[in-house]
Amino acid sequence: MKLVGVDVGGTFTDLIITDTETNRIAIHKVPTTPDDPSVGVTNGIVALCERNGIDPKTVDHVFHGTTIATNAVLEYKGSVAGMITTAGYRDIIHIGRHQRPENYSIMQDIPWQARPLVRRRHRLTVEERLTPPKGEVLTPLDEAQVRKAARELKAAGVQSIAVCFLFSYIDPRHEERARALILEEFPEAFVTTSAKVAPQFREFERFTTAAMNAFIGPKVRTYVKRFEERLASAGLKADLHIMASNGGVATAATVADTPVVTLLSGPAAGVLGGAWAAALSGRQRIITFDVGGTSADIGIVIEGRYSEATARDTWIGGYPVLVPMIDIHTIGAGGGSIAHVDAGGAFRVGPMSAGSQPGPACYQRGGTRPTVTDANLMLGRLDKDNFLGGEMSLDEAAAHRVIAELAKELKLDKLEAAEGVLTILNSNMANAIRAKTVQKGLDPRNFALVAFGGAGPLHGAEVADALNIPEVVIPPHPGITSAAGLLTTDIKYDQIKTEFLVKGSVDTAKLARDFVQIETALIDQFKTDGIERKGVTLLRFGDLRYVGQGYELRVAFPADSLDSAGLEGVWTAFHEQHKREYGHFFADSPIEIVNIRATGVGAMPKIGRPEVSAGRSIEDALVRRGESVFRVNGVLSSYETAYYRRDRLPLGQAVPGPAIILQRDTTTVVPPGWSAESEAGGNLILRVTRKG
Numbered sequence: 001m002k003l004v005g006v007d008v009g010g011t012f013t014d015l016i017i018t019d020t021e022t023n024r025i026a027i028h029k030v031p032t033t034p035d036d037p038s039v040g041v042t043n044g045i046v047a048l049c050e051r052n053g054i055d056p057k058t059v060d061h062v063f064h065g066t067t068i069a070t071n072a073v074l075e076y077k078g079s080v081a082g083m084i085t086t087a088g089y090r091d092i093i094h095i096g097r098h099q100r101p102e103n104y105s106i107m108q109d110i111p112w113q114a115r116p117l118v119r120r121r122h123r124l125t126v127e128e129r130l131t132p133p134k135g136e137v138l139t140p141l142d143e144a145q146v147r148k149a150a151r152e153l154k155a156a157g158v159q160s161i162a163v164c165f166l167f168s169y170i171d172p173r174h175e176e177r178a179r180a181l182i183l184e185e186f187p188e189a190f191v192t193t194s195a196k197v198a199p200q201f202r203e204f205e206r207f208t209t210a211a212m213n214a215f216i217g218p219k220v221r222t223y224v225k226r227f228e229e230r231l232a233s234a235g236l237k238a239d240l241h242i243m244a245s246n247g248g249v250a251t252a253a254t255v256a257d258t259p260v261v262t263l264l265s266g267p268a269a270g271v272l273g274g275a276w277a278a279a280l281s282g283r284q285r286i287i288t289f290d291v292g293g294t295s296a297d298i299g300i301v302i303e304g305r306y307s308e309a310t311a312r313d314t315w316i317g318g319y320p321v322l323v324p325m326i327d328i329h330t331i332g333a334g335g336g337s338i339a340h341v342d343a344g345g346a347f348r349v350g351p352m353s354a355g356s357q358p359g360p361a362c363y364q365r366g367g368t369r370p371t372v373t374d375a376n377l378m379l380g381r382l383d384k385d386n387f388l389g390g391e392m393s394l395d396e397a398a399a400h401r402v403i404a405e406l407a408k409e410l411k412l413d414k415l416e417a418a419e420g421v422l423t424i425l426n427s428n429m430a431n432a433i434r435a436k437t438v439q440k441g442l443d444p445r446n447f448a449l450v451a452f453g454g455a456g457p458l459h460g461a462e463v464a465d466a467l468n469i470p471e472v473v474i475p476p477h478p479g480i481t482s483a484a485g486l487l488t489t490d491i492k493y494d495q496i497k498t499e500f501l502v503k504g505s506v507d508t509a510k511l512a513r514d515f516v517q518i519e520t521a522l523i524d525q526f527k528t529d530g531i532e533r534k535g536v537t538l539l540r541f542g543d544l545r546y547v548g549q550g551y552e553l554r555v556a557f558p559a560d561s562l563d564s565a566g567l568e569g570v571w572t573a574f575h576e577q578h579k580r581e582y583g584h585f586f587a588d589s590p591i592e593i594v595n596i597r598a599t600g601v602g603a604m605p606k607i608g609r610p611e612v613s614a615g616r617s618i619e620d621a622l623v624r625r626g627e628s629v630f631r632v633n634g635v636l637s638s639y640e641t642a643y644y645r646r647d648r649l650p651l652g653q654a655v656p657g658p659a660i661i662l663q664r665d666t667t668t669v670v671p672p673g674w675s676a677e678s679e680a681g682g683n684l685i686l687r688v689t690r691k692g
Contacts, residue, residue, distance in 0.1 A: 175196075
């Protein structure tokens with residue numbers, strides 16, 4: 001069975017193909033086509049197949065990580081969206097929770113007010129009302145008002161509509177009826193309901209999630225349809241699956257309906273790819289460090305399990321989102337990050353990026369501003385003749401020119417300015433890792449750093465140095481690791497239901513029925529995808545808190561028994577998790593089950609262990625010797641440096657730094673005081689060798 005993984009980044013589109021029967025793996029990397037990423041993706045797949053003598057018609061599955069939804073939110077370039085909501089609640093998504101994102105700032109940016117997903121003039125109300133806790137009808141839905149609102153929004157040029165009623169998470173009947181009425185009046189509209197995308201309490205977050213689905217819906221649906229058409233026209237008959245934020249993949253039809261599930265599509269695949277690579281070397285406690293052209297994504301994996309973000313942490317572009325997501329921290333730091341002096345005279349790197357067009361100055365595509373890639377080239381950490389396996393030549397003169405202009409503005413020597421660019425970038429990335437480890441009670445020294453992405457291996461050792469992490473794992477194909485991560489996962493869907501049950505008064509029979517209800521919905525969804533019940537694994541979870549708390553912790557529930565003994569294990573697990581998270585627990589405080597969750601996993605074919613070709617000797621791997629610049633013990637100096645081909649390095653033999661290790665999809669920097677060793681699992685392991 002042939003599998004293709006495709007991850008679209010800000011600068012490059014990464015592709016990998018594997019045959020599960022022969023374990024053969026091949027990779028390719030092409031520039032991203034920002035105007036329509038499906039063009040670059042389809043052309044890249046065809047080129048990848050042609051390079052390796054594979055008939056595109058024989059590809060069985062295409063797994064895709066996309067940034068379409070994320071970019072639409074971050075760039076505020078979604079569709080013109082409308083909202084129909086309960087009378088009196090028109091301004092929920094504007095008011096929020098009266099919580100200031102930055103407590104002490106008087107100039108803070110509040111995205112949902114400054115850049116509303118649905119403008120106020122497009123938010124209309126209708127009479128309807130359900131009452132908790134059972135969802136009895138207090139005010140029937142006024143269907144005439146719904147029709148009138150749909151016609152008004154259509155006349156106003158709205159492309160999509162979010163239906164957000166107050167207690168729809170208890171019973172979605174009013175929202176579903178309103179959706180049907182809207183489609184009768186406005187059949188071409190993209191219509192989403194809050195109960196479909198986030199059937200849980202917290203009106204602000206639920207309404208905002210639905211509004212975001214409406215904001216990005218038409219754009220994502222159009223992209224998915226266009227991509228499927230391009231694949232078909234290129235002769236590919238493969239099933240298309242798209243990476244979701246929860247660490248699984250979803251069908252194209254599911255994503256076209258609820259695109260909000262793809263908001264961390266690419267970064268999620270990176271965490272999975274990093275975990276897969278680390279497992280090849282037996283590492284179970286890792287920090288994934290995915291650095292591309294525009295951003296750096298950090299994730300934590302402990303004993304092979306990644307953490308999922310809680311309701312208080314799921315934010316995209318400053319907007320709260322109530323969908324399951326892998327816990328990932330992203331900052332604007334990458335190879336294309338632009339170095340500049342801000343209005344206050346401070347030396348900064350990023351978050352602005354040169355992207356793929358025009359890209360860094362050394363790409364010779366019209367870039368005129370200094371970037372991290374230009375600095376790396378100037379310092380000898382990139383080989384101008386061995387970029388993308390020699391397919392792309394870098395312009396050293398252009399890099400020197402833009403760095404010289406920056407140095408003049410900073411009143412620094414050119415080398416000092418270039419090294420300063422890297423120091424600032426590395427410090428920013430180290431701080432981002434501290435936020436996910438030290439600030440959460442984790443000691444980064446007890447982890448391995450898995451560095452990948454096009455720029456991760458360039459900076460991995462120096463970032464690890466800043467955190468006293470003694471070991472860096474460089475995957476077999478670092479620049480393609482996110483694409484490889486797509487081939488390590490399964491189809492995964494989630495269902496949730498709000499409960500509000502307090503320990504001591506839990507109706508276990510009702511709780512069991514509610515679990516069966518959401519599990520049945522999952523099974524039906526998998527049947528739609530062609531996966532029968534026997535091919536689906538079901539997992540149960542609950543969101544628990546002490547009564548009076550504002551946020552919850554997720555705890556696993558037993559798969560079968562929900563009697564008092566089974567629940568006793570749940571209460572104990574919650575106490576233990578609360579202690580791990582906050583350092584204490586309250587043994588005598590009542591516990592509340594806020595939500596119950598079911599996760600369904602449908603098995604998909606996966607990438608195998610890569611075949612590793614070992615070189616004969618270190619000398620045979622040597623490409624050339626040259627000069628590179630490093631700061632050691634505070635002194636900036638030029639060092640004689642060996643440049644090696646990674647595929648020719650012998651296994652188990654340490655390569656001392658300074659060294660530059662070249663391969664098609666990235667370059668690995670081994671600074672002075674470090675060494676690199678190629679392992680049988682396919683990874684390159686960087687270790688600290690200096691004393692003290």
